[in-house]
Amino acid sequence: MSNINLDAKIPPGPLATKWSNYRSQSKLVNPANKRKFNVIVVGSGLAGASAAATLGELGYNVDCFCFQDSPRRAHSIAAQGGINAAKNYQNDGDSVFRLFYDTIKGGDFRAREGNVHRLAEVSTLIIDHCVAQGVPFAREYGGTLANRSFGGAQVSRTFYARGQTGQQLLLGAYSALNRQIDAGKVKMHTRTEMLDLVVVDGQARGIITRDLVTGKIERYAAHAVLLATGGYGNVFYLSTNAVGCNVTATYRAYKRGALFANPCFTQIHPTCIPVAGEHQSKLTLMSESLRNDGRIWVPKKAGDTRSPETIPEDERDYYLERMYPSYGNLSPRDIASRAAKRVCDEGRGVGPEVAGVRRGVYLDFADAIRRLGKDTIRQRYGNLFDMYKKITGEDPYVVPMRIYPAVHYTMGGLWVDYNLMSNISGLHVLGEANFSDHGANRLGASALMQGLADGYFIIPYTLASYFAGTQLPKITTDHPAFAEAERQVREQIIRLQSVNGNRSPDSFHRELGTLLWENCGMGRNRAGLEKALKRIPELRDEFWKNVRIVGGAEEFNQQLEKAGRVADFLEFAELMCLDALTREESCGGHFREEYQTEEGEALRNDNDFCHASCWEFTGVGKAPNLHKEQLVFENIKLAQRSYK
């Protein structure tokens, strides 16, 4: 096993002053020298766009890459509900410490105190900056910013822009990025996919890319590489992610030596539109904000197929309100999702039968419409209601919505220290792509917060400190490490094309997704995980013997793109299941059925698993090495998470 030093580099001193001390004491790069540094940013979502823009403003030369045809289309665009910030504008007792505490507790005590406190601190700056950029947040009649509540919090700290908060924040970051492109400080490379990381003498110094229009393979060198490539939820095939989302960038960095931390920490979001049939290509989220006014229920009796309006009040089970009276319908995501699965497993699900089971629960707005009127509900959630109607053909103003949990977000990701740097020097990882802030479960409206915190307010400081304190020899893309990485990328493409079998990449992806959803989804157990671990390598072998890619490599070829991503999912899936098998406890989104309380709640094991599991690649199909970063809690007491 290689000798890897998992030092989180948390600054010394009291929690509340760690970040300010860091900023006062960290090394700086003087303005004239910044233009001597080139930075690669992969991904143009909230984390990538905000980082690229801010680094451009500071004077660095930035190359930013995205596989989409425009940076504005990165999947951050689809976030609906909102962004948290400890502004306490509502005077309801919020504070930086409370946001920090809620985030640590929401993550089931599997995140680092230092990182999370910093996140809570900078949350307030994000709102100020986005307002200054012209983000049209929701406002009160007095002209001040409006807030709403989200799961896992008893204060109202979520800022929003109707059901389009992600699009509005991303357009803000995109506008800042555009300004730097106009100023010549950022060069944007659209429809360009990163296919490998180039490491020279232990330092990340570049990437290999494929131009998705021409198929041209290219080399880019820089002084540091920032990955902001999002999560890996699409390993499940069906998820709320965009169809293009993939694990390729982070997985290929993993194959170059970056540690992958807690890959089994995946989030199943409780409020998505249920699966309607075989044709489905993705699942659609209905924002968690709906749980502010919607009430979740199922019939008390199993097999009750009466239409919802004919089921009398005393024959309904508002199970979240019953089980978790203090948080009710705003219980955290993992808890709400498992509760939905449980009632459906009991035969009390609603909606059409798919594969023999009714998998759906009602999210009912009848009370809210009676209380507030249809107009208010339309103002708050109009676009979500319209979207629901388009997809299902049902009108949620009249009939209760049907919802069911779906894969939505991945807390796991590449391991990073306090500087957001991985164990590979110079390789920084931002946003959903890293593992750092959400522990085993992310609270609603915290993904946007983290992406923008990393990009606008953290990486500009930590990257300067890296540059100022590191010897970075001059290299060009002629270096043998670039040639070798390019050779491997080309080889994989040729290998994919030469299989010439009978099955489409998509059919393998679908089969893998079903396997993972059944065995590494909302509930996991040893037998299921072992079954998946046996099946995944077989499926991978079949892929390499039987995949079929129509069309050439030197042209626009979506099958080839897809095949490369599926090949990585087929390796990554094994790592995810192994991590889930190894973590013999339940925490947050990772629910091992063997480890639960009598009431069916997650049973953590702090003695043996109060650590981040960080995996080191040793070869395809070979057992990876496990390194552990022990989590130290100095400021809060570990407790059983209770939302009762």
Added chain:
Amino acid sequence: MNLTLRVWRQKGNSGAGKLTTYPAKDVSPDSSFLEMLDQVNQELVGKGEEPIAFDSDCREGICGTCSMVINGIPHGPQRGTTACQLHMRVFKDGDTITIEPFRAAAFPVVKDLVVDRSAFDRIQQAGGYVSVNTGAAPDGNAIPIPKAEADVAFDAAACIGCGACVAACKNSSAMLFLSAKLAQYRHLPQGAPERIRRTVKMVEAADREGFGNCTNYYECEAVCPKNIPAHFIAEMNRDYVKAALVSREFDDVNKAAEDEG
């Protein structure tokens, strides 16, 4: 459902294209339009034929990636709906559906139904921003903004940059897109300092990209999946005219600012 598709196939930007007919069999009325195309593509791959290239990503109507003309209408027959959110239940069993790319000189075809809309990015790079650096912002509540104005700004900001407005316009005009981008800033105090300058720079960028002029057909408004109203175009035109009137003063202001350095 069983349908007949007539789909625009074109190898690349330089090649000629043509409509090719494909059957779409056993389509679920609950599937989306793009899922129907996925299904046809799976069959084509099975036969070793090249699948139909089309762009899509979020498939929930917000990223603006999907872009196709369905039976002559960008994004298809349902108002306020992107192609990815269009569901097959709006068609009838036995229908013939014609599918073509968004057509405009400024949107060259990449392949089949995929077009290059980078012109939209370049227009926004020309001035679609507030010039504020990270770290320079006052408190978020320092400037109250009347709710009604903030709501109008949001209505404009709802534009997803898909380009349907251009594809629908006889002149291939990008005015609805452009005016929506400008209106977001026009209705917020943060956008005020650069209002005239931004209008001039973005309108000129759109001209350079080869988009046409607006001659008030309102096709753009009719096909916009986010229902962006065309009256934003009138607002934009007023600002553009104003820019011409105040341009001297505007230049002086800029010059003075530079002198102060």
